[in-house]
Amino acid sequence: MTRLEAAALQASSMIEPTTARTVLSVENLVVGYPVDGRMIKPVDGLSFKVREREVVGLIGDAGSGKSTAALALLGLARAPGKILGGKVEFDGRDLLKLPDAEIRAIRGRDIGIIVQNPRSSLNPMLRIGKQIGYAYQAHNAASGQQLRRKAIDMLRMVGINDPERRADSYAHELSGGMAQRALIAMALSSKPKLLIADEPTSGLDVTIQAQFLDEMWNTVQQTGSAILLITQELGTLANYCDRVLVLHEGRIVEDAPVREFFANPQHPYSQQILKLQRERGSSLGLELPEGGVKPLLQTRDLRKTFAVQHTKKTIQAVDKVSLSIGRGETLGLVGESGSGKTTVGRCLLRLLEPTSGSVVFDGEDLVKLPPNDMRRYRSKLQIVFQDPFDSLNPRWTIRRILCEPLDLHSNLSAADKNKRAEELIDLVDLDRTLLDRKPRGLGAGALQRINIARALACNPEFIVLDEPTSVLSPRARVGLIELLVRLQKELGISYLFISHDLTTVRYLCHKVSVMYLGQIVETGTVEQVFSRPQHPYSQALLSAHLFPDPTNRRVDKVIPAALEGEIPSPIDLPIGCYLASRCPHVVEACRSTPQTLEPVDTGQEVRCWRAAAGEITAFKGAHA
């Protein structure tokens, strides 16, 4: 034994009581894909251990090999990939050396896996209950009615309402969240000793995500198994994991207990992704001048409805939204999917025509402008979309993409346009050599920078950022946030930052508005809303959000009850408060009285008469 190994052994015995048995031990695992005659190795020399009753987090960038590694632990690789070498020892046996029938017996029975894309992972042609039954039958002696009963029990356990009916559904009839639960039910049906969860909550809303991870965590605590939790979210790591593994370029570059990881990351990659956490926003310099700033854009009673086809009904997407954004200021717009955030962003630019209300930009009501005059304002107001891939023409070079707005809004000569394109690419910290490439093959982070550069081409004063970081890897996200802050400081731009990720909002925004069912329910400074949320919906949203803080873990504290029930349909809205059917503080008056935004003592405005009257107990956010 070398000194290094001895040190490592000693270190690991300090972290974990010596009684904890190793469940899984991976050594030098290599997975390769043939690409153009060469072998690309997304997993290249992976080694780590998972012990009993341990929740181990595995984090890494997009393309770092996380999902490939997860499959390889079961001896599987997506075609045409192959496991080229290494050892996966489970219960003392090397899985990679077992014959097909024996490894099939271990998959699902001893090692369960939850994958990222639940709906496509369920057989579209079989009823959910039947599939769960087959998975159970593969490892347990049971048949007929027993299988169905087991499937229903499992569905009930993972929190599916009316499991008897759901057992007879097909995958395409389930929502994403329900499909995810069905997959969990299948993965847990044989009580595996190890659960591999590959981004189990990607695509779920914050409130459901937390509920869901809580359930998974509880299940594992009860059954005494171990979890390998693969994630791109620092919040998930901090709140649920005991130990963190960092995967970079196909191998583990850091292996540390969760608190140590957040307090003192060792590898440069870890330091990069934790940069914002550790600096706590202080160096981002979000201070605004004393006494506030002059408003640049203000909306009053903005409404947007969509007609429902073949009926006289309408969907209320945005309802009486009034907001104000100052020069050089960032307003965060948060809420779950379907709350109307994106519609607000598009109405500001008249990409969607508002049904009523005004959008005053620099003294001019944009809604009233005839199309020709509106065109003059287009260069002043820009937008960056969520999906960086779809918003760039794949057939154009980056240079042409960046020059397009100049063609439309300026009279520059060709040489000047080229010069401007080079300035823009410098401005977003990309290499000038990219100018003559096409978007194909670039990462999401680089593409999103190009989208931002294009938005900046004509010196806008205001940019709508519609979830620009949500598809980015942790490292690209950190880079993009820093870039946005720097650009604001240098160019004095105002942002409307639309996001469901409260952690990012906290770093980037001065003020924040919380939306629910098309209405703003609370608006105030980030400090006010994050540390003392007043509206019951803001409180629920904040308590469900997983902040990347391992000293205040969700699993270590009593969690306030989540909102119950379903979001009402935006077609048949309640008369009174929209949250009344789900609110823990509801009284009879709430159901009949329409709510208005009212100022409260703590400084922000809240659309809840009980909060305005000081009747709702304060909630400790403790995260601002």
Added chain:
Amino acid sequence: MLFRYISKRFAVGLIQLIGLTIAVFFLIRLLPADPVSRLVGMNSSAEAYAQAAKQLGVDRPLLAQLATYLGFQPDIAPGLLQGSLGVSWVTGTPVTTEIAAYLPVTIELVTLSFILALAVAVPIGMFGALNPGGKADKGVFVYSLFAGSQPEFWWGLLFVYLFFFQLGIAPAPLGRLSPMSSPPDVVTGFMTIDALIAGQFDIFVEALHHLMLPVFTMAFILSGPIIKMVRQNMARALQSDFVLYANCAGLPRARVARYALRAAMAPSMTLIGILYGFMLSGAVLTESVFSLGGIGQYAISAVLNYDYPAIQAVVLVITAISLVVYLALDLIHAAIDPRIAY
């Protein structure tokens, strides 16, 4: 729901058929041909010609002829509304009777060929997808190119030479039964079924024996595209997320293969339906080689003789059958794949 869907499909099919009937009626009459002189001969007198034209009804205005054909003037002659497809201008027999004699031959041939082709092609395609790049897979690839690239009458002749002339295990390619046997009473028109109904088991075996080579020829040609299609759909199914997950859950190999096969067969149904409709008239070359006298041959002689009622009837009947087959296969598709909504 199902009943509503089927009635809707039938209603749409009926509209298609009516449109088709009218279109075909006019299109045939646009042909630069004179069916009357074909019947009475080039050198006949003007009176004989006029007499024949009057008999066939072609001296009347086109719209009046159409009305009669559709059955709006039953006092002149029964039409479609009365369930009559008209009388053949050449033989003078009702077209319905003639079709009833010719159509079952083709349906019997094509259906048996499809059953054989599917029975062979599906397992082979499945095997190829499960072992991609293997020897069998490569062999199948060569076969499907080879078999499909040469016309079926040519394969038919080769098989006759090999199995009848050289090996002597197949009967002579001279119809549905040997000239010495007497056919059973016609009930359905299908030789095999009629033989069974009549209780003549020896005739049943003989009919099958005579169908052996033509069915083999057709299946030989059909298998190529079916294998390719099954293999491709199966390969795609095997790479799908749910098959990967089935492996992750440790399901037995046989169960995983069944998952994939079901996913592969669902989209194959559409192509099989189109192929079947196509083969109803496309079987004519095989029918000719084996002297089977099916609907394809009937259609060709009708066209060559300008026998307008017969041409119209063949188009109508084959279209109707194709529509029913499409509907049946769409229903099977929906039964396999619950995502298909009516």
